[in-house]
Amino acid sequence: MAIASITEFFQEIARDLHTSFYLAIGGTLEEETRDWSSRAADLASTGIKIIILLALVGFLYWLTIYILKHNQERLRLSERRLKITRSVLRYIWIVLSIIAVMSQTSVEPGTVKATAKASTWAGIYFVLWTTSGHVIHKVLEHYGLNASIEQLLKNVLSVLIIVLGMASVMAQFGFDIVSLVAGLGIAGLAVGFAAQSTLANFIAGITILMEQSFQVGDWISIGDKEGRVVLISLRTTHVLTRDNITIIVPNSNVASSEVINLTSKNFIRFDIRIRIAFEADIDAARAVILKVLEETNNVLARPETSATIDEIGEYGIFFKVRFWVTPAAVARMPKMKEGILENVKKALDAADIAIPYPHMRLLMPKDVDYPIPTKPFETTTHIATNKGNSD
Template sequence: MAESFGAELAEQLRQNVGDALQAVSGADLEWGTLLAQILGQLFVSIIYLGAFSGGYLILISTVRLVLGKHRVETALFIQVRSCLRYLAVLGALLFILAQFGANPRVLKAMARAGFMALGFYMTWLIAGRLIREGMTRYKIDVSIRQLVENLFSVIITALAVVTLLAQFGFDEVSIVAGLGIVGIAVGFAAQSTLSNFIAGITLLIERPFRIGDWVTINGQDGKVIKIALRTTWLRTRDNIFTMIPNDSVASSDIVNYSAEGVTRLNIPVGIAYKESAKAAREVLMPVLLAHPDVLQGTGMQPRVLLRSLGGFFGEPGSTGMDHAR
């Protein structure tokens, strides 16, 4: 009984699918012909995939021989390999879609868009490298480099999107206008993010601090490790990572300990009343003079001074110790 029910269900499904396909095609459907056509297309598609994969492997092997063993792990080889892989995938996709009867206009548009995308990618690689080398040659500040590289990436991406959509019949003016409307809507919906973005550009232009400076922002002490367009990244002396929104950074008091070079640190040390300040100085000075991170130049010599008499750390007396680092 179960077998007969399964056979009846399979026959009903076959009949329903056949009726649907016949209604779409408007002609009598022959299952044998359809199956042979599908298998033939799949077989040809596999041949195309094998041909493009084999061509890709041959080209990669040729590039390996040309560049040599010592250059196969360089950035140049990785970029060349990515471009060849992209071309192989694009070619295989176009041939397979053509095999399944895709519209020639769509295929031409996909081919143009694919090659243009590759062109934008290569432009981004070459122009980005030239920009980085130029900024490095002229010793541009690292924070300004980040701003220029981010803006360049955004511009290239926007141009690529508009150009690629234009290949499929979209109007460039309409796309730009639509992006402008979307930008206004996003600006109203994300005012906090937009204010952080504007504040980040202001910080990169005014440069109250630079990457590597030790600063105090909103009560947070740390070393500036990155100035992004939305946040400023600090690493504290305890190796704790902190991200502060740029809007908060721009509106708060900023103390930069590295702007004028070396900084003198005052480290209070408490001793008991019965102890001798002179003896404490004789103990501390050799330690300061021998420490490699303590500066010994003119005007920066370490000093041990008696600052006050009073309770400190539970002790009845205190001294003060100054040294420059």
């Protein structure tokens, strides 16, 4: 009994597969007898037609590419334009191949027509999406606007093109775009409440790009992080440090933090501290320090450098040395300071100007006789008092 049930189960599966395959090659359920030979002939005929159409479309694609490649100079096509043209032709070739296959199969004519229209709209929006960045760059370059605004416009335009492209493609298959947009609006509100941090970063990114407090290429300091701005997107700001490490900072953090733009002006001042001994000649030391700065690359002659007394401390006299550099030298500032300090040390040594180290000097009266210890580790304590004469 069990074996018969299992056999009947597998027979039922075989019949279903047999029917499905027959329907796939063009047969119908209404036929009393299944004519496999005629179905096979129809299938072979359809396959031959599809192969002929695909070969014809492929030949036209190859011929067009051949003509463009061998007439590139005559048509004045640059490498970039030729690449774009080949991409468009390749897309047309793929779309025509799909439509050719659909037209020879059991796909309804309405679906084939909708696919052709949708593919056309998708191709148009794809071309707009790929060329929009170049167009925006040329327009902003003509009007002298910076790269930050360019990045903002590229992002906004890309989103608009993608949304409009999807709407146009879906409209060809009968989707109600108005209802879809309304549904997306309601869903957008729900997503907005669920992704408040992302929206905050987005709004902060637009604010940063519009205010232009700093731009791509500027050297900035955010908290304890410092580096060159390499990208300002709608969600994050990318900063490249001196260690070649990219720090990705959310725009909301950037907008709420104190940002120091080190390269917003034509030149920037830095300072270092140098210590000399109390007995050293201040003017001679100043001349040595200024001479080192004069011979240092990337240190500007105007505005003038300076070396002034900043502090008279416990262990020496401190100079504050101020010098100016261009924005291009900011990235190398730690190395520059190290080089200046090293060269100043060598120059002071050559001029016999001492650089003291922390020490303590004990001054003892000469007219006081101190007992000499006679036993190992014996110590004596002597308290000297000075008595003044009273009038």
